[in-house]
Amino acid sequence: TSFKKSSTQPNCLAVSATHIFAAQADKSVIHLYNRERGNQEAVVPFQEKITCLAHAGYYHGAGTLVLGTQGGSLILWELATGRHISTSQSHLQPVTCLAVDPTFNFILSGSSDSNLQLWSLPSLLSISQPSHNDPSQPLPFSPVRTLTNHRAAINAVLFAHIPGQTSFAISAADDQTCIVWDYANGTVLHTYLLSDNPLCLALDPADRAAYTGFSDGSVQIINFYKPNHLPHGLFDPSQQSAPTQPPRSDRWHLHDPLSSPVHALQVSYDSTTLVSGHGDGKVHAWDTAKGKYSAQLADFILPVTNLLMLPPLGFPSTQTPNLKLHGVVKPRYETFHSMNTGSNGDTSIPVNYSFTAQLLSTLPSQNTPSGLADLDAAMTHPSFPDCMLEEGIAELRALNNRSSGPLGPDNMEQDDALRTENKKLKLQLNDALRGQREAIAEVLEYDQQSLRRREEESIKKARKKRRRIRKMEAEERRRKVVMGEVVESAKENGVKEAQDETDEDLSSDTDELSSD
DSSP states (O other): OOOOSOOOOTTOEEEOSSEEEEEOTTSSEEEEEETTTTEEEEEEEOSSOEEEEEEESOTTSOOEEEEEETTSOEEEEETTTOBEEEOOOOSSSOEEEEEEOTTSSEEEEEETTSOEEEEEHHHHHOSSOOOTTOTTSOOTTOOSEEEOOOOSOEEEEEEOSSOSTTOOEEEEETTTEEEEEETTTTEEEEEEEOSSOOOEEEEOTTSSEEEEEOTTSOEEEEETTOTTTOTTOTTOGGGSSSOBOOOGGGEEOOSOTTOOOEEEEEEOTTSSEEEEEETTSEEEEEETTTTEEEEEEEEOSSOOOOOOOOOOOOOTTOOOOSEEOSSOOOOBOSOOSOTTTTTSOOOOOOTTOOOOOEEOSOOOOSSOOTTSOHHHHHHHSSSOOHHHHHHHHHHHHHHHHHHHSOOOHHHHHHHHHHHHHHHHHHHHHHHHHHHHHHHHHHHHHHHHHHHHHHHHHHHHHHHHHHHHHHHHHHHHHHHHHHHHHHHHHHHHHHHHHHHHHHHHHHHHHHHHHHHO
């Protein structure tokens, strides 16, 4: 299917099972295309220019669209609710690239200011935000940490496909480097020195290698586990301090010496083919096993700025999606957050928060399949699952056994430590309550003063209005008096003129009679 009326820059295209999202070049709008109907569903405007975007969520689910802006902030748009969330401007320059980890817990944003920001997606989407006055909690809508090893604008960033303790992220920048990060700890695993500025990135589906594209149309493979390169992979501490330069043989060139820049890269799911999109509109295929150019796949004349590989379907283990998003709810810019949220523990969902989607399957019965997680079983069970009840009873029994046992020296020391800690916590709680009461008193006093000022201002305005009305009435009375005198004088003059005319008529008639 072809969709028209769109012009996107690199990193400005995202796709789900039902929709395609395309941020328009140098504009603050997103074109929304419906894959089921094969047409353009809507044009969604925003308050800032969108410079990159990414889809966070399951491919067949509702998900959230993450947008990078020219001002250096992020925008989160819940597609099934329309909820609109804006972060602080943590980047000093426009956001150039975004990536979401496979567990949908973290977002990495790269910018022209050479910094990477790591964000917690659940924290950004949480309706209950931490208090601004709690120093132990991060500020709402702020990044978790900043990665600052690059020295130039960042062009691309990706998360590894496989989650876990060995998961990593990789970024490419205009300082001719690619850096592999342990984003959970904020440390650098390895730095690769390249011979040119990398414009885009792609990862092997098994996270064994990365591919970069350059302005001369060539691509390069960065093999993480090559025998003569990093014998123990990325997580070998002895190999992390020294940068590595990949060999020249790992850089593959096209047959045409006048090739245009590589704007996008994707790897097939069997890892055998690398697909590249170029500025001259051509799409080329590369043989990753042989390490050379394979064939030209297409020629679109205009630049190919984005390539996305759809997930394969039809496997026996593929789970049937539980819901389907037929239509996207446009962003609702009114706030969904309670003013008291985070300060007094109010975590209730706002009244205007609604979820719009189609459920494709019924809820499980009481006999929950073994494949469901404990949380899913608890949410779908009519009361409480047997496994949860047994686990709770076992914990209570263990707690009673510990409390009824003899107190040894270690237990006594633990009890003393707990008592001391409880006293400290009580003091801290009292201080917090005292501060809260003082703050409430200050707020109430300020509100009372504001109310008194407003009442005084209203009284003054009413007095001024009454004086103005009285003045206008007095002027109106004076005007009526003056106009009344003029009218009466006019009436007297009219009577006199009528009498004069009557006298003249009578005199003329008398003259005629006398002549006869």
